[in-house]
Each structure stands twice: as structure tokens, then as C-alpha cells.
């Protein structure tokens with residue numbers, strides 16, 4: 060299946076997926092989206108500065124743009140911090156196609172090795188790609204992670220990745236105080252996150268897309284940007300009607316696919 064290359068507005072490349080009928084990134088800029096949608100709202104640089112290590116779970120490796128950009132940003136801004144990375148992907152593209160998205164240099168060479176071998180261990184970076192359906196990989200994944208990049212295709216086209224069970228499995232591998240970010244502002248995505256126990260807030264607006272969603276396991280400081288009150292109340296009402304869960308209830312451990 061050919062995934063046609065498309066030039067985005069910041070000069071970086073993305074591709075179009077013929078089955079999902081969606082692009083892998085915002086057409087306003089693949090690299091820009093990686094920074095604005097994931098690195099910034101997940102507070103990657105701040106965590107690397109404070110803790111000296113940041114552990115990231117990347118749901119949907121895709122073209123590897125998020126991993127390439129995140130590593131470059133950590134190295135540029137906090138060169139002595141360590142990054143521990145795990146990607147989940149069900150359709151790993153051929154290396155020759157992926158390489159076109161990484162440019163040249165140290166990060167590109169490391170990603171080539173990561174994709175060829177499936178894992179890579181260096182002093183300041185460890186990476187793993189778990190190839191297969193993320194729902195299966197999540198069952199055996201051992202956390203905790205400080206940040207989760209939730210980047211499958213949309214809830215309308217890739218619905219299995221937005222189920223409450225997936226959100227709950229992500230909650231379980233997230234560190235207390237960890238942050239998840241996604242481009243989706245769909246009620247389906249937000250309700251699933253809330254039902255799984257995540258606190259949710261407003262994500263940044265990237266390009267022409269509406270604001271996405273950020274979520275945290277427990278409270279974070281500074282707090283997430285609040286959703287509009289009307290929007291929050293409507294989501295809480297729907298959550299209550301659809302699941303009987305009150306927006307303030309703590310999550311039930313029995314709800315997770317990772318539960319014993």
C-alpha cells in the first residue's frame with residue numbers, strides 16, 4: 060500500500076494513509092506539530108531539567124517524526140538528560156521510507172539502528188519499538204512513563220485505539236503526575252479518557268486544527284489548562300449518563316485491561 064509523500068507548511072514531510080484516508084500529521088507542519096502538540100504540553104524539557112531523565116511512551120510510531128523531534132529538542136536544550144523511549148506501532152514502514160523523515164545526523168543514524176534492531180541502548184538514550192497491535196503490546200508493557208504521546212489516526216477512522224480500555228491501560232503505565240497529549244478534541248476521546256480516570260484539560264491549537272486534549276494522572280503543577288466550563292459540564296453529564304461514573308469518582312482498578 061503506497062503512502063504518498065506530502066510536503067507540509069513548515070517544510071517537513073508527512074504521508075497520506077490510503078486505508079485511513081488521513082495524513083500522518085497536520086499539514087501545517089509535521090515537525091511543528093511534534094513540538095507544539097507533544098513536546099511542549101507534555102513538559103518534556105522541564106521534566107528533563109528537573110529529573111535528569113524523561114520516560115516517554117509513543118502510541119503510533121508512524122513515520123518516527125515525534126521521536127526524532129523530541130530527541131533533538133532534549134539534546135539541544137538539556138544535553139546531559141537521559142531519554143527512555145518506547146514506541147508502539149502495528150505497521151512499521153520500510154526503513155528506506157522512514158529515513159526520508161529524519162534528515163541526516165546523529166538522531167537519524169540512531170533511529171535507523173532502532174528500527175533495524177527493535178531496540179537501542181546508549182548512555183543517554185534507550186529506545187524500543189514494539190511492533191504489533193498496541194492493545195496487545197499494552198498488556199505486557201511495564202511503566203511507568205512520565206509522558207504519553209497519543210497519536211493514532213482519528214477516533215472516527217481508528218476507533219479501536221480510543222476505547223476506554225486503551226485509555227485505562229495507558230493510565231496504568233503512567234507515572235502519578237504524568238501527562239498525556241493528543242490532537243483529538245472529539246467527545247469520544249475525552250469521554251474515554253475521563254472514564255479511565257484521567258484528569259483532562261485543553262491542549263494547544265496547532266495549525267488550523269481545534270485545540271487538542273491534554274490529560275494527567277492525578278493533579279499536576281502548574282495545572283492543565285481548563286476546558287470551558289460549559290464543555291466540561293456537558294462531558295461530565297454524558298459520562299454519567301453513559302457509564303454511571305461521576306466525573307469526580309476515582310477510577311475503578313477493575314476497569315483496566317492491565318488489571319490482575
Ligand SMILES: C[S@@+](CC[C@H](N)C(=O)[O-])C[C@H]1O[C@@H](n2cnc3c(N)ncnc32)[C@H](O)[C@@H]1O
Pocket residue numbers: 082083084118119120121122123124125126147148149150191192193194210211212217219220
Ligand atoms: C498519525 S500516525 C502517527 C504519526 C507518528 N506519531 C509520527 O510522528 O510520525 C498513526 C499511527 O498509528 C498506527 N496505529 C493505528 N492503529 C494502531 C494499533 N491498533 N496499534 C498500533 N499502532 C496503530 C498507524 O499504523 C500509524 O502509523
